[in-house]
Amino acid sequence: MCIIFFKFDPRPASKNAYRLILAANRDEFYNRPSKAADFWGNGKEILSGLDMEVGKEGGSWLGVTKRGRLAALTNYMEGKQNPDAQGRGFLVSNFLTEGVDSFSYLRKVASDGHLYNGFNLLTADFRANEETVCYYGNRGSPDPIHLTAAGIYGLSNSLLETPWRKLQRGKRNFTSVVDKTLPPEGLVQELLSVLNDEELNTPDPLQESQGEGYTAAVLRALSAVCVRSPGYGTRTNTIILIDGEDNVSFTEHTMLDGDVSQWSTKSFHFRLQE
Incomplete structure (x- = not known):
């Protein structure tokens, strides 16, 4: 499970405004092996965390490249899982390494959507004076969509903008933060607070x-923006900012050794390449 909030503005009012503000949680088993975010790939131009689960090595849940390609994934909540389905994390990694545009990539993914357990996938291209953000969920419409309208969006473990109470609460809090005039460091800190809201909804x-098929206790735990349950929950917070001058800030706050009391924060800053 995961949750993502993002504000997309293809024409910000000033160069100091943001083309994209994204705040996301990765929810996972605490003992599932993974690498914290760092640069990888040819030329070290891809920035993401990586799954290291046996058979799923190299998949990811969220990443961005120095050329402005971005992808983010959430699982779709459903009771029955196919143990033989393909790894969903490769949907992110493959987009970040391939040269196909966002919408064409999702059309290709949609044609093979039946090979995966339920998922939602955001793909985006941020270039000079051009932004494309697209969405596809394999439990919804058979076709991907362009998100052409500037605005604030929320995505959890149902289809885009499905009004679960946790999504509505988190989106309200996210909106109240991004509507403020804050320096980048202050914005990141307040968004981390939004992501670490443990109140049950x-x-x-x-x-x-x-x-259906989940126990009442599990559903209760999963009703929070920040999930906390024995052995499973929110283990990574990520904030991505892209401003009007193509500067990218990527901050990851990640749990250490499956210990909810031990966390590490690392930030990366770069300018988009042509």
């Missing part, structure tokens, strides 16, 4: 109806 009939 129950009852939520909409989320619970989709979670």
